[in-house]
Amino acid sequence: MANTNNRILLVEDDLNFGDVLKSYLEMHDYKVTLATDGEAGWEAFRKGDFELCILDVMMPKMDGFSLGRLIREKDRDVPLIFLTAKMLKEDVIEGLKLGADDYITKPFNSEELLLRIQNVFKRSVKKREEKMPDEFDFGKYHFNFKNRILSFNNGEEDTKLSPKEAHLLQLFCVKVNDILPRSEALEKIWLEDNYFTARSMDVFVTKLRKYLKNDPNVEIVNIHGNGFQLLDRTEK
Numbered sequence: 001m002a003n004t005n006n007r008i009l010l011v012e013d014d015l016n017f018g019d020v021l022k023s024y025l026e027m028h029d030y031k032v033t034l035a036t037d038g039e040a041g042w043e044a045f046r047k048g049d050f051e052l053c054i055l056d057v058m059m060p061k062m063d064g065f066s067l068g069r070l071i072r073e074k075d076r077d078v079p080l081i082f083l084t085a086k087m088l089k090e091d092v093i094e095g096l097k098l099g100a101d102d103y104i105t106k107p108f109n110s111e112e113l114l115l116r117i118q119n120v121f122k123r124s125v126k127k128r129e130e131k132m133p134d135e136f137d138f139g140k141y142h143f144n145f146k147n148r149i150l151s152f153n154n155g156e157e158d159t160k161l162s163p164k165e166a167h168l169l170q171l172f173c174v175k176v177n178d179i180l181p182r183s184e185a186l187e188k189i190w191l192e193d194n195y196f197t198a199r200s201m202d203v204f205v206t207k208l209r210k211y212l213k214n215d216p217n218v219e220i221v222n223i224h225g226n227g228f229q230l231l232d233r234t235e236k
Helices: 015-027 038-047 064-074 089-097 110-130 163-174 182-190 195-211
Strands: 007-011 031-035 052-056 080-084 102-105 135-138 141-144 149-152 157-160 179-181 218-223 227-232
Touching: 007 015, 007 038, 015 031, 015 110, 031 038, 038 052, 038 064, 052 064, 052 110, 064 080, 080 110, 102 110, 135 163, 141 163, 163 182, 163 195, 163 227, 179 182, 182 195, 182 227, 195 218
Parallel strands: 007 031, 007 052, 052 080, 080 102
Antiparallel strands: 135 141, 141 149, 149 157, 179 227, 218 227
16 A cells, blocks of 8 residues: 555646546555646646656656756655656656656556556655664663664663664654654555554564663653654653
């Protein structure tokens, strides 16, 4: 299941094709805004908040590459996928200059586009994680994400975490004393939100609670209907 927070801007001048593609992506739980020319696409992007832009290259009023350049001036990181009628060398070079995340040549299978979108989002999540801090201090604990070491009381006790445990604790630490939505953790670590991944996450939360039991001022609490919260009562 896709994360319904993954908002897509689709700019495609063929209205029938755009409507079909929009409906298909919405069936897979993406939120899609459709614009039918480059200028309308730019207006939609300026007013909206999107995690991915899918741009047809050949469009009236403003072509996809011109739109991509405007988007890049406003947001350097949002992923771009270009739809091209022909995979021309010039188009590829132009797209690379803009930092294109993928190309897909028309005509294409909708499932192929869906897989490419999923892969782009996975890479985007990885990039965001790479930008997150990897050293944290909370309560009597020090957490080194890179080495996956949780230290208690200046090294009195060190615990080596598994990769998933470390990623989950990193998300908690970034949001210490704030709510970590269950859906956010599932999408970032398990890459999908369903019954089975949710149960798996609960198991990992239980493990982290055991690792943090030595400091009574540190606790992971349930936020009913929302997610979890790493409390550090020593933090002012």
